[in-house]
Amino acid sequence: MENRCRPPEPPLPPIRIERKNPEYARLLLPDYAGKDGELTASTQYFYQHLITGQTHKQLAKDLKRISISEMHHMERLGKLIVLLGGNPLLRTCSLGVCSFWEGSTVSPTRDAESFLEENIRGERTAIFNYQQRLRQIQDRYIQAVLERIILEEEGHIAIFQKHLQRIRGGIQ
Secondary structure, rough: OOOOOOOOOOOOOOOOOOOOOHHHHHHHHHHOOOOOOOHHHHHHHHHHHHHHHOOHHHHHHHHHHHHHHHHHHHHHHHHHHHHOOOEEEEOOOOOEEEEEEOOHOOOOOHHHHHHHHHHHHHHHHHHHHHHHHHHHHOOHHHHHHHHHHHHHHHHHHHHHHHHHHHHHHHOO
């Protein structure tokens, strides 16, 4: 019998900072509540969970679990933003212009194969953005949190790829 047990995940890094830095808080806002951020991902996956509940039961369960994981990422980022001296409003600011998160960032795609492809692209974009933050933010505590989020996003990609293969193979 195949052993399906995964190795235990390392403990979550503590939410702390070396020192206040409002610029670092500003850098984290797009990851927190931007178009490609955690709020969008969590909302997107929850929507997909709802529309697949009758047709792809395991996918729906995984989407709900990943939606909750993205919410935890958002919580960690929000706590860092507060510690850094920022305000975790659901908005991003660039060049002095701020825009609030909108529900229109959630894609209405209902086809599971299509939205899984979108999800994989979105997770890859998130990883790319976090890798940029790792270069921009010189705080070892924040970097540890971002590295852990990247690890979890990579796990989400693997789950989405598994479901995409099943759908393409005609397996519900």
